[in-house]
Amino acid sequence: MSGAAGWLDRRTGWRDFFRRHFTEARLPVGSDSWLSLGWVLVFAFALQIATGMLLLLYFVPAPEQAFESVGRIMSEVPYGWFVRLIHSHAANWMVLGLFVHLFHTALSGSYKAPRELTWITGCLLLLMVLGMALSGYILPWSQLSYWATTVVTASFRYVPFVGQELVEWVRGGELVGAPTFRRAFMAHVALLPAGLALVLVFHLALARRAGPAPPPVRGRTSSGTAPGAGIPFHPRFVLKHGIQIVLFLMLVFATVFFAPHLFSPLESFLAADPFDTPPNVKPEWYLLWAYQLPRMVPERLSLVLQGVAVTGLFALPFLDRGPARHPLDRPAATAAVLLALVALVVLTVLGYLA
Amino acid sequence: MTRRLHPLWGLQLVWALLLAAAAPGAAQLLDPEAESTCITCHEQEEEELAVPVPEWRESVHALHEVSCDGCHGGDPREQDADLSMSEEAGFLDNPSWTEMTDYCGVCHEGIAESYRLGYLGRNLREGVRVATCATCHMADGHRIVESRPEEILTAERCPHCLGVDDPQSELARLHEVRALELATAAQVRAAGDKGMDVMGLDAGRRAAHASWMLSVHRFHDEFIEPALRVARAELAEVRSTAIEYERRADERRRYGAVVLGALGMLLVSLVLMRRASK
Numbered sequence: 001m002s003g004a005a006g007w008l009d010r011r012t013g014w015r016d017f018f019r020r021h022f023t024e025a026r027l028p029v030g031s032d033s034w035l036s037l038g039w040v041l042v043f044a045f046a047l048q049i050a051t052g053m054l055l056l057l058y059f060v061p062a063p064e065q066a067f068e069s070v071g072r073i074m075s076e077v078p079y080g081w082f083v084r085l086i087h088s089h090a091a092n093w094m095v096l097g098l099f100v101h102l103f104h105t106a107l108s109g110s111y112k113a114p115r116e117l118t119w120i121t122g123c124l125l126l127l128m129v130l131g132m133a134l135s136g137y138i139l140p141w142s143q144l145s146y147w148a149t150t151v152v153t154a155s156f157r158y159v160p161f162v163g164q165e166l167v168e169w170v171r172g173g174e175l176v177g178a179p180t181f182r183r184a185f186m187a188h189v190a191l192l193p194a195g196l197a198l199v200l201v202f203h204l205a206l207a208r209r210a211g212p213a214p215p216p217v218r219g220r221t222s223s224g225t226a227p228g229a230g231i232p233f234h235p236r237f238v239l240k241h242g243i244q245i246v247l248f249l250m251l252v253f254a255t256v257f258f259a260p261h262l263f264s265p266l267e268s269f270l271a272a273d274p275f276d277t278p279p280n281v282k283p284e285w286y287l288l289w290a291y292q293l294p295r296m297v298p299e300r301l302s303l304v305l306q307g308v309a310v311t312g313l314f315a316l317p318f319l320d321r322g323p324a325r326h327p328l329d330r331p332a333a334t335a336a337v338l339l340a341l342v343a344l345v346v347l348t349v350l351g352y353l354a
Numbered sequence: 355m356t357r358r359l360h361p362l363w364g365l366q367l368v369w370a371l372l373l374a375a376a377a378p379g380a381a382q383l384l385d386p387e388a389e390s391t392c393i394t395c396h397e398q399e400e401e402e403l404a405v406p407v408p409e410w411r412e413s414v415h416a417l418h419e420v421s422c423d424g425c426h427g428g429d430p431r432e433q434d435a436d437l438s439m440s441e442e443a444g445f446l447d448n449p450s451w452t453e454m455t456d457y458c459g460v461c462h463e464g465i466a467e468s469y470r471l472g473y474l475g476r477n478l479r480e481g482v483r484v485a486t487c488a489t490c491h492m493a494d495g496h497r498i499v500e501s502r503p504e505e506i507l508t509a510e511r512c513p514h515c516l517g518v519d520d521p522q523s524e525l526a527r528l529h530e531v532r533a534l535e536l537a538t539a540a541q542v543r544a545a546g547d548k549g550m551d552v553m554g555l556d557a558g559r560r561a562a563h564a565s566w567m568l569s570v571h572r573f574h575d576e577f578i579e580p581a582l583r584v585a586r587a588e589l590a591e592v593r594s595t596a597i598e599y600e601r602r603a604d605e606r607r608r609y610g611a612v613v614l615g616a617l618g619m620l621l622v623s624l625v626l627m628r629r630a631s632k
Contacts, residue, residue, distance in 0.1 A: 071551070071554070075551070081606075235627070235628075235631045236628065236631055236632075239624055239628040239631065240628065242624050243621060243624045243625060243628065246617055246620055246621045246624060247621065249617055250617045250618070250621070253610060253613050253614055253617065254610075256610070257606060257607055257609065257610025257611075257613070257614070258549075258607065259549070261549055269551055269553035270553060
């Protein structure tokens with residue numbers, strides 16, 4: 001081994017790392033396409049970082065100029081519209097992909113020992129991605145940004161004892177304004193991406209250490225695969241992941257080019273105006289369930305329910321501790337996950353129609 | 355095979371059941387109309403008093419949620435008709451023709467001011483019975499439509515009342531600018547339908563409309579012709595930008611088709627490579 005690659009290898013051992021994790025890695029027999037979804041999400045995250053950095057070249061992070069700078073990106077900066085639409089559309093599809101990944105993992109029982117920590121870091125990633133989406137929402141400083149942030153931050157007042165203080169801490173004052181914008185910008189471009197990258201590396205390392213869970217088989221409790229057995233990762237799964245990543249890109253580009261307003265209601269084209277409350281302000285589709293719940297039950301109860309839901313999500317591996325993984329072998333867990341899924345979909349649809 | 359069920363499952367089940375039980379409640383949305391006693395009572399009255407309700411439902415006021423009390427005052431939540439239409443509740447009733455401009459001008463401030471400063475406003479102050487807001491805009495009762503000069507300013511409706519030398523040729527010029535405005539609106543809509551951000555263009559079109567409408571309500575040659583000249587120029591600029599936007603939108607779609615086609619070919623190649631690797 002010689003040359004620059006050899007020099008680097010003697011110091012980092014990258015060839016061995018590459019061999020162990022890619023060219024000579026093996027996956028359980030019967031592994032299906034669901035495995036690729038995680039890699040699609042990693043790709044989507046990388047795409048967000050790349051397009052986000054490009055947008056930072058032209059975005060002006062000040063409330064007085066943010067809306068105008070976004071307008072400039074969309075109409076004057078060469079291919080600015082393309083980069084911004086990819087950033088916003090891929091973010092929405094990524095959130096949808098995360099929900100699908102979460103429910104597939106829950107229904108296939110892949111969170112069970114020894115993968116509890118992988119599940120917990122995955123749930124943490126979901127919350128951080130929602131935080132990313134929410135903080136990114138405010139940055140264009142449109143009517144939608146301003147009022148949806150007002151609605152979302154106002155919901156913190158129902159936290160017992162410290163509710164009002166929490167609202168003011170998040171907003172940086174009594175009302176949504178310049179301090180809120182600066183907090184969101186810091187969270188969106190520094191705090192959350194750094195945290196996300198860190199947790200993502202941990203999540204992937206845990207997933208690699210335990211290996212992917214084989215597809216659940218009725219009546220069997222297998223949760224791993226013997227070393228050396230299984231299907232070679234390269235080229236079979238490299239191609240499989242590649243196919244799904246291309247499909248994801250096609251989905252993003254199809255909406256970017258042919259349905260550019262899919263995720264942009266009318267209010268997102270108007271500059272923020274604290275003195276003009278638009279009717280029917282709603283958060284993005286992935287938070288509609290949280291928007292709809294307090295409209296149907298008392299607000300404090302809705303906060304308790306959301307707390308229970310999030311706690312239950314993180315605690316799932318410790319609630320369903322039996323060895324069985326097939327959905328039909330653990331009907332109580334499957335029913336609860338399906339009920340949660342139905343509740344999420346119903347609340348989202350009702351929130352959309354409200 | 356043993357299965358252990360943790361007690362916390364019960365809590366999760368309660369959560370899910372509560373959600374499911376609460377769902378039907380969402381269908382009971384409040385109907386804003388049902389809250390107005392003006393509407394519920396007048397609908398049951400004799401023809402003359404009932405007819406404003408269906409007319410109002412088709413009006414621009416209903417579209418923008420300006421209900422009866424928005425113009426006539428009163429308390430639309432009061433069940434008793436006398437109390438609802440009492441002086442204490444701020445009931446205004448119908449204005450006389452001399453009060454009309456002040457009455458509508460509460461909301462339509464700019465137009466009312468323009469009217470007062472113009473030919474008809476001056477005549478009104480001198481006690482001449484001239485056309486006021488309702489003469490043109492309520493010719494169809496409470497079915498007040500959005501500002502549509504082509505329907506309001508017709509040769510049949512206003513052959514005499516304009517303070518201009520040649521009302522018919524003035525109408526023709528107004529209609530020509532209006533046609534340009536409609537064509538511009540259609541062009542802006544076409545660009546918007548293809549995914550372009552046309553809020554700025556639409557705002558420009560609306561500003562041009564508001565500007566020449568203000569001048570037109572002065573009803574005098576001195577104001578109308580310059581206003582029409584400016585409106586023509588502004589609308590032409592908005593229209594040409596909208597045409598450029600639509601061209602860009604079409605171009606983007608063509609790029610999109612090429613990009614998707616390339617990705618499709620990459621996809622097919624990957625699928626074939628995967629089959630070959632089996």
